Amino acid sequence: MKKLINSPETVVADALAGLAAAHPELAVDAAARVVRRARPGAPGKTALVSGGGSGHEPLHVGFVGPGMLDAACPGEVFTSPVPDQVLAAARAVDTGGGVLFVVKNYTGDVMNFALAAELAAEEGIEVATVLVDDDVAVQDSTFTAGRRGTGATLVVEKAAGALAELGAPLAEVAALGRRVNAASRSYAVALTAATVPAVGRPGFELPEDEIEAGVGIHGEPGRRREPLRPARELAAEVVDTVLADHGLAPGDEVIALVNGMGATPLLELYVVFGEVADRLADAEVRIARSLVGNYVTSLDMAGFSLTLTRADAELLRLWDAPVATPALTWC
């Protein structure tokens, strides 16, 4: 294992110290493991709190700031945060308007946020939860923990964050978040596995000429192993897989996110995006907005995910609204 770390035990704490040093506009509570805006939201604003295992940066800590999250709770690498963290975050950012938890659908995240929601409710903090489950690789959700939350998390956090900034009440922001999740589908392919620092070895073995199609953001296995092929063919397969599940019709508009898994260069991500755009054009699906880069990563995994969110006027307005976070900024 070759990593820029001091020790596997301190990697999350050390990264949070770096985040604090780099971003004075964030308040990093190292003891509570909560990252929030240094300048709190307006009184009564619906507050957004998200969190999850570390190792997916910039998700979630890089999305804290005006127009997006009010606070994020980073857990250990690939391990959900504990209820104490989430409760501390909720306490810190609630200004009377209640708190929306954006939770990716993993057993641990769901349990820890649910316990935190109970504790917050006991303290009189109003909480609503949006569960993100956009990964079409999980097909049989009756006999599994359900679809995983991946790239759509960014779209949910961006749109819901924008609506909250406009003063919408908690119930409305939660409804919007659920609508965005329902309008989103994702699918990912891995070229290599991620190495968790505390483990020291890649999470799975993949031969030089094979990919894992449908991989999860913690290296969960996908639908199948496939031979590595040119980007055009891989992109076409990924687009077709998402479209087959999505039910998009010719003429529909989408927000398209081509997301790097951590170790794939932007050069390659743009190659992929070009192929994705061609394939969507063939299907007569129009790309209304696009985003290319490393946003929902899996440590040092190579590969990419595609997220397509069906867009309408309201969603595009919220997508275009100003945002100022370490990882996503426009005005």
Add this chain to the structure above:
Amino acid sequence: MELDTARTEAWLRAAAAAVTAREAELTALDTAIGDGDHGSNLRRGFTAVLAGLDAEKAGGTAAADRSPGILLAAAGRTLISTVGGASGPLYGSALRAAGRALPGASAGPDEVAAALGEALGAVRSLGGAQPGDKTMVDAWAPAAATFAEAAGQGLAAASAAAAAAAEQGARATLPLVARKGRASYLGPRSAGHLDPGAVSTALLFAALAEACRER
């Protein structure tokens, strides 16, 4: 023999020692069908439980405030606050439920059986798993049931029987296909591997048997 403060503390300390000694094995099991952090997460949690026990001792906490129920509930809260993932809330809620069911200064075998039943109930209501889903329930359920059946033979015998049942339940997860948790994403590919949570549950019951052995 009753489950008193000394045996409860010995149980928690033995569990911590077992989790620490078997960390690599738990992590290897979890790497096969999960995300490879079960061993390190439980070690972190039980290390914090040990620190809590040591701090209480050093602080000279009154005996009445160190009843079995209070020790178990405190350990449960510590696990919820330090482990993360699914195993933190599950083990934490289990120990808290067991702790709530043990209000006295010590508990007889029937009371312990009831407490273990409460713990299993907490695991099942939080995780929603059924026996056969390839989860810790596959070790908890037979262990709790066996303890209740053997309670008439005394604490030591019931604990030993429960530990054997938990071990057998954990081994029986080998051919199962996971239907809960991260392993469920593997579908049929999860068969042929032990469930890490069931194995760590067996460690917890082995620790109980060790703490309650006739000396």
